[in-house]
Amino acid sequence: MPDAGMNVERPVAAIPLKVERQQLHDTVVGHLRRLIIEGVLEPGKKLNERELCETLGISRTPLREALKVLAAEGLVEISPNRGASIASMSETEIREAFEFMSGLEAFAGELACERISAEELAEIKSLHASMLTCKAQNDLPGYYQRNQAIHDLINQAARNATLRQTYVSLNWRIQALRFHSNHHVYKWDRAVHDHEEMIEALEARDGKRLSNILRHHLLEKRDAVLSMLQANTLKL
Amino acid sequence: MPDAGMNVERPVAAIPLKVERQQLHDTVVGHLRRLIIEGVLEPGKKLNERELCETLGISRTPLREALKVLAAEGLVEISPNRGASIASMSETEIREAFEFMSGLEAFAGELACERISAEELAEIKSLHASMLTCKAQNDLPGYYQRNQAIHDLINQAARNATLRQTYVSLNWRIQALRFHSNHHVYKWDRAVHDHEEMIEALEARDGKRLSNILRHHLLEKRDAVLSMLQANTLKL
DNA sequence: TTTTTGTTTTTTGAATGCAAAATACAATAT
DNA sequence: ATATTGTATTTTGCATTCAAAAAACAAAAA
Numbered sequence: 001m002p003d004a005g006m007n008v009e010r011p012v013a014a015i016p017l018k019v020e021r022q023q024l025h026d027t028v029v030g031h032l033r034r035l036i037i038e039g040v041l042e043p044g045k046k047l048n049e050r051e052l053c054e055t056l057g058i059s060r061t062p063l064r065e066a067l068k069v070l071a072a073e074g075l076v077e078i079s080p081n082r083g084a085s086i087a088s089m090s091e092t093e094i095r096e097a098f099e100f101m102s103g104l105e106a107f108a109g110e111l112a113c114e115r116i117s118a119e120e121l122a123e124i125k126s127l128h129a130s131m132l133t134c135k136a137q138n139d140l141p142g143y144y145q146r147n148q149a150i151h152d153l154i155n156q157a158a159r160n161a162t163l164r165q166t167y168v169s170l171n172w173r174i175q176a177l178r179f180h181s182n183h184h185v186y187k188w189d190r191a192v193h194d195h196e197e198m199i200e201a202l203e204a205r206d207g208k209r210l211s212n213i214l215r216h217h218l219l220e221k222r223d224a225v226l227s228m229l230q231a232n233t234l235k236l
Numbered sequence: 237m238p239d240a241g242m243n244v245e246r247p248v249a250a251i252p253l254k255v256e257r258q259q260l261h262d263t264v265v266g267h268l269r270r271l272i273i274e275g276v277l278e279p280g281k282k283l284n285e286r287e288l289c290e291t292l293g294i295s296r297t298p299l300r301e302a303l304k305v306l307a308a309e310g311l312v313e314i315s316p317n318r319g320a321s322i323a324s325m326s327e328t329e330i331r332e333a334f335e336f337m338s339g340l341e342a343f344a345g346e347l348a349c350e351r352i353s354a355e356e357l358a359e360i361k362s363l364h365a366s367m368l369t370c371k372a373q374n375d376l377p378g379y380y381q382r383n384q385a386i387h388d389l390i391n392q393a394a395r396n397a398t399l400r401q402t403y404v405s406l407n408w409r410i411q412a413l414r415f416h417s418n419h420h421v422y423k424w425d426r427a428v429h430d431h432e433e434m435i436e437a438l439e440a441r442d443g444k445r446l447s448n449i450l451r452h453h454l455l456e457k458r459d460a461v462l463s464m465l466q467a468n469t470l471k472l
Numbered sequence: 473t474t475t476t477t478g479t480t481t482t483t484t485g486a487a488t489g490c491a492a493a494a495t496a497c498a499a500t501a502t
Numbered sequence: 503a504t505a506t507t508g509t510a511t512t513t514t515g516c517a518t519t520c521a522a523a524a525a526a527c528a529a530a531a532a
Contacts, residue, residue, distance in 0.1 A: 021317075022316070023314075023316045025304065065300065065301055065304045068261065068301045068304055068305050069305060072309065074398075074401075080257050080259045081257075093398070096395075096398050096399070097398050099347075099396055099399075100396055100398045103340075103399070159332075160332045160335055160336055161329065162333050162406065163332070163336045165310075166336070166402050
């Protein structure tokens with residue numbers, strides 16, 4: 001007889017009932033992922049197990065488990081008997097990653113048009129306004145964060161957990177690039193214009209249009225990142 | 237000075253130079269994946285580590301590493317301190333998986349139209365013919381295998397490794413369903429007709445059209461699997 | 473000097489061991 | 503009898519250990 005006479009539920013709002021527990025290896029996955037995305041651990045860098053263990057203050061077992069997971073995600077590469085290293089993407093891989101992302105976002109946009117709620121749409125509009133403020137103040141990190149949040153919200157509005165999982169995972173790999181391509185400032189106005197069109201399409205629930213905008217938006221981002229990366233390479 | 241005077245390369249054809257080595261945990265991942273996809277390990281089944289170790293003839297360390305990887309893939313679920321079990325999909329998850337797959341295949345089809353080679357197209361046609369033979373002989377496994385191969389070839393023709401990786405991984409999860417939905421015999425003629433249209437579109441390099449066909453093809457498959465599953469559930 | 477071969481050191485792969493948590497079970501109280 | 507608390511057993515999480523492979527280094531030969 002569950003729930004009978006249980007008047008202790010949801011004391012105030014939607015506080016999740018059970019305590020969140022994490023296994024050490026999960027914590028390590030998150031931690032390492034962050035270090036990779038933030039560019040602390042650079043692409044190609046060899047990961048010495050003993051060394052990393054000491055740094056993180058854990059033993060080899062959970063670290064190795066974490067590395068296997070990150071390898072499955074594509075952030076880390078493991079060669080047998082030779083250890084792990086941070087994955088580095090070739091130009092081709094970068095092209096493909098962005099191409100795939102353009103497909104993912106286009107599809108998510110189409111679904112979002114059918115399923116987005118009024119609240120979510122309002123949230124996106126608000127984020128867009130906030131993004132414009134950041135732009136006016138030349139606040140690049142702020143701009144970037146809002147931009148990311150908008151794309152993320154559209155993706156969530158697609159209401160497809162599997163699609164979302166793939167999106168998030170691919171996004172990590174793409175973000176890992178960001179810190180090695182100089183926080184691309186490129187075609188700022190064009191990007192803002194794209195976003196305005198995106199919102200229009202969303203409001204009109206015009207899936208095909210949103211889909212097209214997102215597709216091209218991402219392909220432009222790809223080109224920007226690629227040219228940044230090439231410029232960087234030349235500098236070295 | 238590498239390669240100097242090395243006349244021992246490629247004795248006959250394209251034999252890969254270096255010996256393929258596998259780590260134990262990788263072997264185990266593949267092995268378990270197969271067991272899950274083939275339905276030997278049923279959804280929801282609890283995996284006892286000690287037990288599995290004895291069955292597979294390995295120790296717990298590589299097994300646990302393998303389980304983490306499979307969990308990242310979504311074939312296995314791990315709850316902290318409580319062990320692993322074969323993932324089972326809810327109806328919603330199944331809907332979403334197929335919906336996502338429809339998006340993936342549609343996008344892959346569009347790319348494939350731009351990039352497929354004449355040889356690949358011929359291969360697909362040949363597979364289609366072979367599939368028809370299987371149909372005529374009521375060879376369901378054979379039919380299914382060719383069908384799978386055609387979709388796989390289209391996906392490969394998209395020439396995008398990241399997209400392909402996601403496709404393959406999602407396919408595993410979908411295939412794991414197959415053995416619990418009675419090898420759906422559903423709408424056989426309609427499926428064949430779809431395939432003929434797909435080939436037409438590919439030949440015409442009509443990306444949009446192929447994309448649409450694949451999208452609907454997958455959504456029909458979704459409905460077939462869902463109704464099969466519901467029929468199965470009722471039987472129990 | 474350069475290349476090759478043999479040896480030492482380091483690093484990784486996998487098994488085992490120990491502690492903590494969960495489950496199963498039994499005993500007591502209601 | 504049912505519910506609850508306490509105890510024993512099992513199972514999991516993580517650290518450690520041991521063996522195998524790779525890398526680094528040194529010695530010998532060309």
